[in-house]
Amino acid sequence: MGKILEVSNLTIHIKTHKGTVQAVRDVNFYLNEQETLAVVGESGSGKSITMKGIMGILPKNGKVTEGTVMYNGKDLTKYTEREMQTIRGSEIAMVFQDPMTSLNPTMRIGKQIEEMLKAHKMDMTAEQRKARAIELLSLVGISNPEQRYKQYPHQLSGGMRQRVVIAIALACDPKVLIADEPTTALDVTIQAQILDLMRDLQKKTKTSIIIITHNLGVVANIADRVAVMYGGKLVETGDVYEIFKNPCHEYTKGLLASIPKAHEKGNRLRAIPGTPPDLMDPPKGCPFAARCNETMVVCQQFMPEYSDCGSDHKSACWLLDPRAKGGKA
Amino acid sequence: MVKYVLKRLGYILVTLWIIITCTFFLMKNLPGTPFDAERFSIMTPAQQEKVLEMYGLNDPVPVQYVKYIGNMLRGDLGTSFTYVNQDVAKVIGSRLGPSALIGLQAVLIGLALGLILGVLAAWKHNSGIDYFTMILAVLGVSMPNFVAAALLQYFIGLKWGVLPIAFWTSWSCSILPSIALSFSATAQVARFMRTEMLDVLDQDYIVTARAKGISQAKVLMKHAVKNSIIPVVTVLGPIVVNLLTGSLAVENIFSIPGIGSLFVDCIKANDYPVIMGITIFYAAFYMLIVLLVDVVYSLIDPRIRLARGKEN
Numbered sequence: 001m002g003k004i005l006e007v008s009n010l011t012i013h014i015k016t017h018k019g020t021v022q023a024v025r026d027v028n029f030y031l032n033e034q035e036t037l038a039v040v041g042e043s044g045s046g047k048s049i050t051m052k053g054i055m056g057i058l059p060k061n062g063k064v065t066e067g068t069v070m071y072n073g074k075d076l077t078k079y080t081e082r083e084m085q086t087i088r089g090s091e092i093a094m095v096f097q098d099p100m101t102s103l104n105p106t107m108r109i110g111k112q113i114e115e116m117l118k119a120h121k122m123d124m125t126a127e128q129r130k131a132r133a134i135e136l137l138s139l140v141g142i143s144n145p146e147q148r149y150k151q152y153p154h155q156l157s158g159g160m161r162q163r164v165v166i167a168i169a170l171a172c173d174p175k176v177l178i179a180d181e182p183t184t185a186l187d188v189t190i191q192a193q194i195l196d197l198m199r200d201l202q203k204k205t206k207t208s209i210i211i212i213t214h215n216l217g218v219v220a221n222i223a224d225r226v227a228v229m230y231g232g233k234l235v236e237t238g239d240v241y242e243i244f245k246n247p248c249h250e251y252t253k254g255l256l257a258s259i260p261k262a263h264e265k266g267n268r269l270r271a272i273p274g275t276p277p278d279l280m281d282p283p284k285g286c287p288f289a290a291r292c293n294e295t296m297v298v299c300q301q302f303m304p305e306y307s308d309c310g311s312d313h314k315s316a317c318w319l320l321d322p323r324a325k326g327g328k329a
Numbered sequence: 330m331v332k333y334v335l336k337r338l339g340y341i342l343v344t345l346w347i348i349i350t351c352t353f354f355l356m357k358n359l360p361g362t363p364f365d366a367e368r369f370s371i372m373t374p375a376q377q378e379k380v381l382e383m384y385g386l387n388d389p390v391p392v393q394y395v396k397y398i399g400n401m402l403r404g405d406l407g408t409s410f411t412y413v414n415q416d417v418a419k420v421i422g423s424r425l426g427p428s429a430l431i432g433l434q435a436v437l438i439g440l441a442l443g444l445i446l447g448v449l450a451a452w453k454h455n456s457g458i459d460y461f462t463m464i465l466a467v468l469g470v471s472m473p474n475f476v477a478a479a480l481l482q483y484f485i486g487l488k489w490g491v492l493p494i495a496f497w498t499s500w501s502c503s504i505l506p507s508i509a510l511s512f513s514a515t516a517q518v519a520r521f522m523r524t525e526m527l528d529v530l531d532q533d534y535i536v537t538a539r540a541k542g543i544s545q546a547k548v549l550m551k552h553a554v555k556n557s558i559i560p561v562v563t564v565l566g567p568i569v570v571n572l573l574t575g576s577l578a579v580e581n582i583f584s585i586p587g588i589g590s591l592f593v594d595c596i597k598a599n600d601y602p603v604i605m606g607i608t609i610f611y612a613a614f615y616m617l618i619v620l621l622v623d624v625v626y627s628l629i630d631p632r633i634r635l636a637r638g639k640e641n
Contacts, residue, residue: 057539060454081545088542096540101533104552106630115551119543152631168541 003070004208005031005054005092005176010067012046012053019280023049023062025232031176036202036209038223038240040216040255044276046232047212048097051178055094056084071176090120093169097181099161103153109164110149113137116171136167139204141197159190163197170201177202179211183218195222216259220244225312228252231277231287238313248307248315250292286318294319334624341616348612349605353397356604357390363410363599384410397605406609407602411595417606421588427497428575428587434507435572439514440565444554446515447522451530451557452549462519469516475578478509482582495584506583510576514568518561526557559630566622570615 012024024046031037039047052058054069054076069076076087088094096102104112113133117124124132130149137145140163153161162182169177179198183191199222202209211222219226219240226243228236228251236249247253254272274291277283283290289299298318307320318324362369363384369377381387385396400407406417450462486494486505493502529535530553538548575589588607595603626633 052536055540057536085542085544088540090542094537094540096533096537098533102537104534104538104556105632106555107552115538115543116541119541119547154632165537168537 002033003030004033004072005210006068006070007050007054008068008070010050010053010069011065012049012058012062013065014049014059014062016061021279022282023232023279024053025282026067027229027232027234029227029234029237031208031210032224033175033208034202034206035224036211036222037225037227038219039210039212039227039229040214040219041229042214042276044279045229046279047229048180050229051094051180051210051212055088055092055178056081057088057094085119089116089169089174090172091174092176092178093172093174095162095165095169095177095179095182098185099158099165100185102165103161105153107152108149109137109151109153109156110134112164113168113171116168120172132171133167136171137164139170139201140164140167141193142167158186159193162186162190162194166194166197166201170205170207173205174207177207177209179209181212181214183215184213191218198222216255228255231282232279233287233316235288235317236313236315238310238315242310242313246310246313248309248313248320249288249317250294250319251288252315254291286316296324330624330627334620337620337623341613341620344616345609345612349398349401349609350394352605352608353394354390356601357393359596359599361599362386363601401609406606409595409603410600411598411603417602420591420603421606421610424586424588424591427503427585428580428589429573431503431506431510431579431585431587432569432572432575434503435510435514436565436569438507438511439518439568439572442511443515443518444522444561446519447561448526448549448554448557450519450523451526451553454527459523462523466516466520466523469512470520472512473578474509474513474576475582477512478506478579478582481505481509495582497585502583502585506579506585509579509583510572514572517564517568521560521564522557525560526553529553529557532556555629559626562622562625562629566618570611570618574611574614 007030008028010024010027011022014021014023027046027050029037029039039050041047049058049062052062053064056076056079058064064077067077071087071091076084079087103109110130110133113136114129117129117132121129134145134149137148142148142160142163148156148160153164156164162185166182177198182198183194186194195218198209198211201207209222211218213219223240226236226238226240227234228243228249230251236243236247236252243252244256247256251272258270258272260269272291277287277290283300284303285301286292286295286299286304289295292299296318302318304316304318304321306314306316309315309320363386364380369380372380378387385393388396397407409415409417409420412420446458446462446465450459453459482494482505485491492504493499494505496502535548535552538552539545543551575587575592577589577593579585580587580589591603592607594600595607
């Protein structure tokens, strides 16, 4: 298994009226072929913006200011808009968070799938496109695909719409599928169905998946590896078992501790006190320092380097630095 | 859908009847008579009686009303008082042509230019073209069309002498009045298109479309424009009616024998049949356009269903 996607030192700035938001700061991660990487972190930690940066679909005021996105040995950040159009959809496809708003309300489902085929599979005839669209609809588990093909989004339920969004993303057999909180807007039973569907499809199509979520249940369910983001930084990455068994970063520990447990009945939900940092003026040191129980003077002043805390398990925390041994209060 | 349209047509007929009734009685309360006051006063009472009888004006007003409705249902709108022995339908028809031509051209100019400007302004938000469009929109809405008309006459007609200043002799006479009328339509269409398009461009499905790797032009045309056009269709209804039914000021300035000036003339002359005829025409035309707008809505946006469907 080789690395299909490698993001290095990715930095993304978003200009607003109030100032520049440093939404993504020096983020590094990679994605192996046929694996599922879960990116977790709270709202505003830069997860979605990172993915949009990779896809080249940042909002107009957003810009990748530094870093590289290597895909098959080529740097996507150097691609022009035209060149990116050939990558988007056919090589790297994306599934969005809210199926209620991510489909065009005035276009038939079938046409929205065919649009993808039209853009990338120029040699397909209209009949072939239609056949493929119906095939995709049944692939994602939609009954009566011929009938659904002619319907509009408002005639479908949320779960079905998310299936359609997935069908669109899979239309051109992408190598990488980026799913931005694909289950957040759905109710719990539908969430499980969509996750099962994604796992089945991954087996069939050999796609690599990046899934963004803040649901650790989803992570445990589907991911091979995990990347934890906080305050625009990637604070910990590693194998899913490693992360759950041996979390190294204090933020990851906090996240895991805040999962409600079935046997702890009646207790209040545990939360990490404090609020995430303002990315308009991010802290000089570790972004989590202000909320961390173990914070030290160095945490406020200097950004921690990544330390190994297991095989292929890295975390950016000063506590892991050899010099911190015994220094802990 | 057919059922819905038929139902709406039924409502239109009822509304039309109410409008006709109100207008008829209000019109009869207009001061003055259809006749030249001086010449009418020197007639003998017998002659006066005869003239009134000839035009059916000596009956009590309710009787006149019943007679009028009866004739109207048979398709007879009466004859004009001012245009001697001419059918009302014919009088209106002869004046409608120029107004409709100018109006239609103005609508087409306004729609095309307004859409282009609105789309470009939204796409290049906060750019030169955006500011230009907004300034034009404010000017177009706030400047009365007769000011535009006079400016066009002065510069294009008089100073450069490119196009005829006034009168109705050839098609080229219709260009300046069309442009003068199109300003406000352009401004309104551009403004509504820009506002709605800015909103639509922020929608998630636009990001989905971009993520498909289709070109920006296609994202704009296939996803953004169609979803932004509903408010434009809404304002287009009244615009079409206003422009096609003629503008008094612009028709006067350019000396065009249009329906706008006819309406004012016939009211001044107490030409009852023509007043009624134009009122019926205006009202029916307006309501039909509004119906058409509603039908167009449902064609553009499948979520808008005409009549209560079985779904939901």
